[in-house]
Amino acid sequence: MKIGFVKGNVKYSPYICHNPSIAAMFHIILFGPPGSGKGTQSEKLIATYGLKHLSTGDLLRNEISNKTPLGLEAKNLMDKGQLVPDDVVIGMISSGLDANPDVKGFLFDGFPRTKAQAEALDKLLKLKNAEIGVFLAMQVSEEELVKRLLNRGLTSGRSDDTNETVIRSRITEYNSKTSSVADYYKQYNKVVMVPGEGSIDDIFNALCKEIDARKV
Numbered sequence: 001m002k003i004g005f006v007k008g009n010v011k012y013s014p015y016i017c018h019n020p021s022i023a024a025m026f027h028i029i030l031f032g033p034p035g036s037g038k039g040t041q042s043e044k045l046i047a048t049y050g051l052k053h054l055s056t057g058d059l060l061r062n063e064i065s066n067k068t069p070l071g072l073e074a075k076n077l078m079d080k081g082q083l084v085p086d087d088v089v090i091g092m093i094s095s096g097l098d099a100n101p102d103v104k105g106f107l108f109d110g111f112p113r114t115k116a117q118a119e120a121l122d123k124l125l126k127l128k129n130a131e132i133g134v135f136l137a138m139q140v141s142e143e144e145l146v147k148r149l150l151n152r153g154l155t156s157g158r159s160d161d162t163n164e165t166v167i168r169s170r171i172t173e174y175n176s177k178t179s180s181v182a183d184y185y186k187q188y189n190k191v192v193m194v195p196g197e198g199s200i201d202d203i204f205n206a207l208c209k210e211i212d213a214r215k216v
């Protein structure tokens with residue numbers, strides 16, 4: 001199956017996906033530090049596998065642009081490079097699960113980011129007799145992350161991308177609170193490390209290979 005892909009002004013070449021069908025429900029966590037390419041790869045994965053995309057970053061930015069009380073609180077934390085409280089993001093994900101009862105599966109992007117979020121997600125999925133199929137962790141060096149986010153900050157209008165100190169705080173927050181989420185899923189043998197540097201298509205193909213090896 002060949003699918004082209006456009007993001008912003010960039011058109012990515014078609015790629016070959018060998019087996020995009022998903023017979024049984026299959027839920028994926030796409031994991032990695034800020035700027036590792038979760039949003040970029042999510043767009044391609046949902047288009048290929050027909051999954052429902054749940055990105056806590058996008059949901060929070062939506063609240064910010066609608067100037068809701070939750071958005072104002074979140075912006076204050078995000079602008080400092082800090083995580084938003086667990087109960088806020090867990091509530092958003094819970095609503096997202098309930099609002100989409102008939103999906104083939106969810107692609108969780110940027111969630112869970114703490115052990116409390118991971119445990120809450122397990123409980124929410126259990127209520128639906130479901131579980132995570134695979135936890136895909138993208139590996140990118142800190143210098144590459146900073147370079148990518150500063151570059152995105154030139155055009156994204158995202159205040160958390162324009163200041164190198166804030167970007168480094170986000171990476172510190174990831175190292176202290178988020179990276180250990182991978183250990184939580186290791187106990188269930190769900191974790192697969194995928195290189196996050198290289199061409200977007202090569203990384204995408206590596207992710208597809210891991211998904212195709214696990215889904216029914």
Ligand code: B4P
Pocket residue numbers: 032033034035036037038039040041056057058060077078081082083084085089109110111112113117148149151152160170196197198199200203
């Ligand atoms: P997120 O929105 O999750 O986003 P991100 O970490 O900034 O980036 P992502 O990894 O998606 O990178 P992208 O593909 O865009 O988080 C933002 C903030 O929201 C957090 O700091 C936190 O405050 C808050 N938040 C979100 N979820 C939360 C949660 N669960 N709990 C608490 N707080 C939460 O790629 C980045 C750039 O790299 C792009 O410009 C892209 O074009 C480029 N790029 C991608 N792949 C590339 C490649 N292979 N080569 C070169 N460049 C590449």
